[in-house]
Amino acid sequence: MSVITTPSRRQLLKLTGAAALTASVPLVPGNAFASTGRPQHGLSVFGDLKYGPDFTHFDYTNPDAPKGGTFIFQAPYWYYNQNSLTFNTFNSFILKGDAPPRMELCFDTLMVRAYDEPDAMYGLLAETVEVSEDGNTYTFNLRPEARFHDGSKLTAEDVAFSLLLLKGDGHPQISQNIQELRDAEVLDEYRVALQFTGEQSRQLPLLIAGLPIFSKRYYTAYDFSQSTLTAPLSSGAYKVGKHAVGRYIEYHRIQDYWGNDLPVLKGQKNFDVIRVDFYRDLQVSFEAFKKGDMTYREEFRSKFWATEYNFPAVEDKRVVKKNFPDGRPSGAQGWFINTRLEKFKNPVMRRALSYAFDFEWSNKNLFYGLYERTQSFFENSEMKAEGMPTEAELALLDPYRDQLPDSVFETAYQQPVSNGSGFDRTLLREASDLLKEAGYERQGSELIGPDGKQLTIEFLNNSPAFERIINPYIKNLQRLGIDASFRLVDPAQYQSRLNDYDFDICSRRYSLGATLSEAIRTSWGSEAARTPGTYNIAGISDPVVDALMDKILAADTREEMNIAARALDRVLRSGHYWVPQWFKPVHNVAVWDMFGHPEETPRYFFPVEDLWWIDQEKAEKLGKAG
Secondary structure (H helix, E strand, O other): OOOOOOOOHHHHHHHHOOHHHHOOOOOOOOOOOOOOOOOEOEEOOOOOOOOOOOOOOOOOOOOOOOOOOEEEEOOOOOOOOEOOOOOOOOOOOOOOOOEOOOHHHHOOEOEEEOOOOOOOEEEOOEEEEEEOOOOOEEEEEEOOOOEOOOOOEOOHHHHHHHHHHHHHHOOHHHHHHHOOEEEEEEEEOOEEEEEEOOOOOOOHHHHHHOOEOOOHHHHHHOOOOOOOOOOOOOOOOEEEEEEEOOOEEEEEEOOOOOOOOOOOOOOOOOOOEEEEEOOOOHHHHHHHHHHOOOOEEEOOOHHHHHHOOOOHHHHOOOEEEEEEEOOOOOEEEEEEEOOOOHHHOOHHHHHHHHOOOOHHHHHHHOOOOOOEEOOOOOEOOOOOOOOOOOHHHHHHHHHHHHHOOHHHHOOOOOOOOOOOOOOOHHHHHHHHHHHHHOOOEEEOOEEEOOOOOEOEEEEEEOOHHHHHHHHHHHHHHHHOOOEEEEEEOOHHHHHHHHHOOOOOEEEEEEOOOOOOOOHHHHHHOHHHHOOOOOOOOOOOOOHHHHHHHHHHHOOOOHHHHHHHHHHHHHHHHHOOOEEEOEEOOEEEEEEEOOEEOOOOOOOOOOOHHHHOEEOHHHHHHHOOOO
C-alpha cells in the first residue's frame, strides 16, 4: 500500500482553522548546548547529562559480560511496520509489508539512548555534535572507523542520504515527525550538518539522531520504497542470518563489529544469535517455551502468569519467574474508537460505551487482580492529570474555553467503577441515558440511531486469546441493544486494516517516553488522522489538541512539559476517544535459567536482548551450552 500524500502541517493548520490557535505558540529551537561553542559528546532535551565525556560504560551494563550463545524469544514490542506474528519483508522503515521485529539491530544510528536517563543520547556513529548559536544547525562529527558489513566506509554522504530518504519515503511515523529537517549538508567525508527550519522542537534533533543510517550506494541500486526479502546491507552489531518466512529470523552478531569497544555499547550486544520466533497462537507459543524451544518469555496474559507456570521445568527451577520494575510511563492501552466513522462522531455516544465495560469484574475473574485501571493517556507518570486543573494548567486551557467541554475544567475524568458483578444495572442505565442524550432510541431489542438503523460495533483483533476478554464487554453492549461482535483476522490483514483505518474499534497499546517528542503528533495530531499508517487510529483531529502538543514541544523545562501534558490529558480524556483498559508497572518474565543480567534495571527501557548474557555454568546444567 502506498502512502497518501498529504499537505504540509502548515497548510493543514490553515485548512482546518487551527492556525489562529497555534500562531501564539512558537516552537523553541536549540538546547542547553547551543551557546557552548564546542563539540559535545551527548545531548538531552533539557540539557542534563548523567555521563561525562570520559565515561567508560553505562551504569546499568556489565562491561565484563561474556559474549556468545543464543537468545530465543517472541518479541514483546515492535516498531513501524513490524509484525510480531509474521513477516514478509526486511524493509522495516516503510509502510508497505510486514517486517520482523528487531531489524533495527542491523542499523547504526548517530547517537544512542541512555536508558537510565529520561532522554539523553550519546554518540555512536557521531563522536561529537556541535550546535549553532541559534539552535538551527546540528553538525555531527562522525567516527572514521565506522563501516558497513561489506567493509565499505560509512560517511557523511550516507548520513545525509538516509535522513532525507526517510523524510521523503520513510514510514509515516518517521516522515511525519521530521518534516522540520530542512536539509542535510555534507561538509566533508566525516562531517554532516543537519539544518532545521527554525520551527522544530528541541526534541527533534534527538529523534533524528536515533534514526537508522543506510548505505547510499546500496539504496541507489535498490528501491527503498519497496518491500523485499533480500537482506539489506547494514552497519550495526547484527545482520540478518538464517530465517524462514513467517516462522523465525536469526540476527547474527558481527564478530569484528567496528563499534564493539565504544563506551555506549560496552557490555551490550552480548548474544551471538538473537532469534525471534513467530507464533500466531499464544497457546502454541507457550508450549514452545515450556519445551525449551524459546528461552525467554515476557508474559502479558495474567491468567497464564497466575495459573499456568506449574509445569515440571518450573517445579525443578530450570525455569524461573521474575518481576522487573517498569518505571516508564505506561502509555495508553484501550479499545480505540474510530471517530472517522459517522456513527462514532458524537463524544456523548462514545462515553456511553465505557459504561458497558466492567473492569472490576474482569480484573477479578479474568486477570487475577494483577492489573490497575488505566485512566490517563500518560498513566504511571507525572504527566497524568489528576484532580482539578492547577493554575498553570488553566493558563494553557483558558484561551480555548469556548471550544472545550466543561468537563475539561472540572476534576479529571475518571472511568466509571462497577460493583464487580459483570452486569451492573446502574452503569448500564447510565449508558442508556447517555445514548438517549446522543439521539439513540430503544426499539424492542435494538438500539436505533439518528440514521434510523441499529447501532453496530465490530471489535477487530488478530488474537483469539482476546476473545475471552472482549466477550463479556460485547454481552453488555448487546444488553443495550447494540449489535456488537468480535472479528478475528490474520496478522497481515489486521495490520493492513489498521493502516487504512478500516475498523470500528480495535485494541492497541501505545508506549510513551519520559520526554515527549514529535512522535506524539502521529498519535493525536490532525495531520496523522488523515495519513494512513499512523498511531492516530482513533482519528483525533482537534485544533486544541494540536495547539497543546505545540506547547509540550516548546517547553523550556521538564516541569513546563509536564504541565502542558496534563492539560492535554484533560482534553483527550474529555473526548472519550477510547475505552481504557489496564496496566501494571512491572515486567513479568519467565526464563530458562541460563542467563546473567545486570543488578540494576534501567528505569526507562527494558531491552533484555541488548543487556543480558549467557551464564555458561547455568547453561551447561540445562544442557543448553554452546
